[in-house]
Amino acid sequence: MMQPCGDALVERTGEQSELDLLRAENARLVEANHEAFNYIRCKVDSLLGVIGTRGLDPGELDDHSLIEFDPIGIVALTFQHILENLQETNQKLQFAHDEIQTVFETVGAGIMVLDPQGKLISYNQKIRDLMLGDGIDIHGKMCRDHVCGKNSDDSRCAFASVMENRREQRFTDWNFNDRSFDVIGRPMFDEVGKITHVILAYHDVTARRDARSALLAALEETKETNAKINGILRSAADGILVTDAGGDVVLINRRAEELLELPLVEPDSTPRIERIRHAGLVNLLRQAPQRGQETFSEDLNFHLEGHSPCLCQARITVIRSAQDAFNGCITLLHDVTEQRAIDRMKDEFVSTAAHELRTPLATIIGYADLLQMDNNFSPEQRAEYLQQIQNKAERLGEIVSDLLDISRIESGEGVKLNRKPNQLEKLCAEVVKNFRLQAPGHSFELDFPPSSVATVNVDRYAMLQILENLLNNAVKYSPAGGKIRISGQLENGCCLLAISDQGIGMTSEQAVRVYDKFYRADATNTAISGTGLGMTIVKHLVEAHSGQVEVTSSPGNGTTVTITLPLATGQSGTGEPS
Amino acid sequence: MKTIEIDIRGQICPSCLLLVLREVNQRHRELMDGNLCLVILTDNRAATGTIPDAVNNMGIAAAVEKLAGYYRIIIQGQHD
Structure with missing residues (x-):
């Protein structure tokens, strides 16, 4: 009131x-x-x-x-509460501002705040470190004059892009001063949607870029190395096959592809061992984990369509982890066809050589025993027995000489020749003379027309060895009564010497292999003695004279061996001295 | 939480605003601490703007629900 x-x-x-x-x-x-x-x-x-x-x-x-x-009291108290609330809000804002400022200065990225004209309002320490350097202040200056346009060779401008698109923009690998940055630009709007600020954050990715470059270089190098290794593996003469514990083929080279007839290297597919068309090898691979051997080998026959059968040694090595778990197998397929054939031939040679050595030895021992036990032989008988002993001893000497010759040739020592002008006709006549005595059951025909008479530069003893080996074969492989013809002719500056028999002959396959060491075309016929080295020695000796050997033969129709030797200097090749 | 309902239907602003402010002033701490919910029933449309604005400025949250022929303004907790 x-x-x-x-x-x-x-x-x-x-x-x-x-x-x-x-x-x-x-x-x-x-x-x-x-x-x-x-x-x-x-x-x-x-x-x-x-x-x-x-x-x-x-x-x-x-x-x-x-x-x-009392509305004044009510409103006054309300104001007091509003004021308290404002004070509290201000404190929170101040705290938030401090928090943002701390983040702004300590964050790993460089941050710039620009006004809509591109003028720098603020930036953090990271921007100073990365882009400005000590003592340079660009507050209030245009960004393009001090950042983009100054040290960057990158035409992309994050600020312009944000202003144009009015939304966040991201650039990767933006370059500045030889450094790389990932840039994020974001606009800030007022209540009417007008851009008031643009925030640009620069994240230094130079280390990442360098690491990526190094990684790419390493990757490239790895690819090249891989390609080289693959090239080496693929072109290796032996088949190489690597399988894992699950039975997938993880590596295979060209030779293994051929041998296993596996349509490998199919795009987007991993071949499995089940697809290998060789039951023997598949079994070996399956048994490998349980065999208890880290490495084992077995010879496997391969019959490839359109190819000769071949024998390969499959050498399998088990791969195990550090914990001894089975991780797969490495298989090497080495073609041992020839090696095994040589092994066989060597075996045959040992058998043959033993036979060859034993036969004359038996004769020598027999006659020697006879002469020791009985003194009642007539002088003629004693002389005959001694002659037999000498003949057989000479035969033994020949066998040993053959072996020494082939050993010398094989070791690469070659043949030492003492070449002098010789007439082939005379050398042939000399050898034939002896053979007529040694093989009286055969007839020998010498055919050297006057036009064929020529001088060749040869080592006399090597030539005699060639002729003896060839005539020996002709005698051994032709029946008693067979005619053996030795003929000569001149052709294209060379002297051609042919030795023909009417013997059992050879198939073309046998004829091709006649020069192989220890090879004997008919090894089953033990009645025919020989070491299988004669033709090998002939070929080496003829080639040492710059000549050639050719064999023409067919089963049942005899064999002709033709030797071509260059004429001595000054010979015309027509049979007439120049 | 305690709830107090105040029916000021029939009254118009600013007296309904002053009534609510008087209640909020008296129970400010309880409202800020979240121990009290003040429910205001009003049929004055202007009050649905003035009351929330005023209590928000005081740091207290307010929400308006429209019901059949009147509004319910719920005042409780701190305003963000």
Whole structure:
């Protein structure tokens, strides 16, 4: 309730009655109260306007209720709470600002804040370290003048791109001062969608770039090395096959592909051992983990379509992990066809040589025993027996000579020749003379027309050995009574010497192999003696004279061996001396 | 949590705002601490703007739900 104040007292005038005085004072009080309420309402309306609402309608709250309700007190307390809340919010904002500033300065990336014109508002320490250097301040300056346009040879501008697209932009491998950065640009908008700032973050990826380059170089080098290794493996003469514990073929070279008839290197497929068309090898690979041997080998026959059968040694090595777990197998397929054939021939040779050595030895021992046990032989008989001993001893000497010759040739020592002009006709006649005595059952025909008479530069003893070996074969492989013809002719500056027999002959396959060491075309016929070295020695000796040997033969039709030797210097090759 | 419902339907702003502010002033701490939920029922549309704005400025959350013929303003917890 409003109380009367001093201003409401009215001074009495002479004519005024007491009642008039009271009435005047009351009017004054009512007016004063009315002014006070208006003042309060005016202040309340002002305060309500501050908090965003309209003024107080007097019909809504009468004067009495206005005093009771105390809106000024309510609004004042509300303001106090709002102020407290603002202080608290400011503290939070300050903390957040400090937090952001700390992150801004310590984050691994360089960060720049630009205004919409590209002017630098702020940047962090990382930007100073990476792009500016000590003592350079570019606050308020245009970014393009100090960053993009100055030291970067990269035409991409993250700021321009953000301004143009109005959304986040990312550039990878942006180059600046020989360094590489991943750049993220992001716009910041005001409440009406206008760009107020552009934030650019530069993440230094130079180390990553260098590492990637090094990795790519290493990868390239690995590829090259791999290609080289593959090239070596693929072109290796032996078949190479690597399988893993699961039965997949992880590596195979060309030779193994051929041998195993595996359509390998199919794109996008890993061949498995089941597809290897060789049951023997597949079995070996399957048994490998259980065999208890780290390496084992077995000879396997391969019959390839369109090829001669071949024999390969499959050498299998088991791969095990550090924990001894089975990891697969490495298989080498080495073609041993020839080696095994040589082994066989050597075996045959040992058998043959033993036979060859034993036969004359038996004769020598027999005659020697005979001469020791009985002294009653006539001088003629003793002379004959001694002659037999000498013949057989000479035969032994020949066999040993053959062996020494082939050993010398094989060791690469070659043949030492003492070449001198010789007439082939005379050398042939000399050898044939001896053979006529040694093989009286055969007839020997010498056919050297006058036009064939020529001089060749040969080692006399080597030539005699050639002729003896060839005539020996002709005698051995032709029946008694057979004719052996030795003929000569000149052709194209060479002397051609042919030795023909009417013997058992050879197939073309046998004829091809006749020069192989220890090879004997008909090894089953033990009645025919020989070491299988004669033709090998012939070929070497003829070739040492720059000549050639050719064998023509067919089963049942005899054999002709033709030797071609160059004429001595000054010979015309037509049979007439030049 | 305690809930107090104040029905000020029939009253118009600003008196309904002043009524709510008086209640919020008196129970400010409880509201900030989340121990009290003040539910205001009003049919004055202007109040659905002025009341949430004022209490938000005081740091208290407010949500408005429209019901059949009136509004429910839920005042509780801290405003983010």
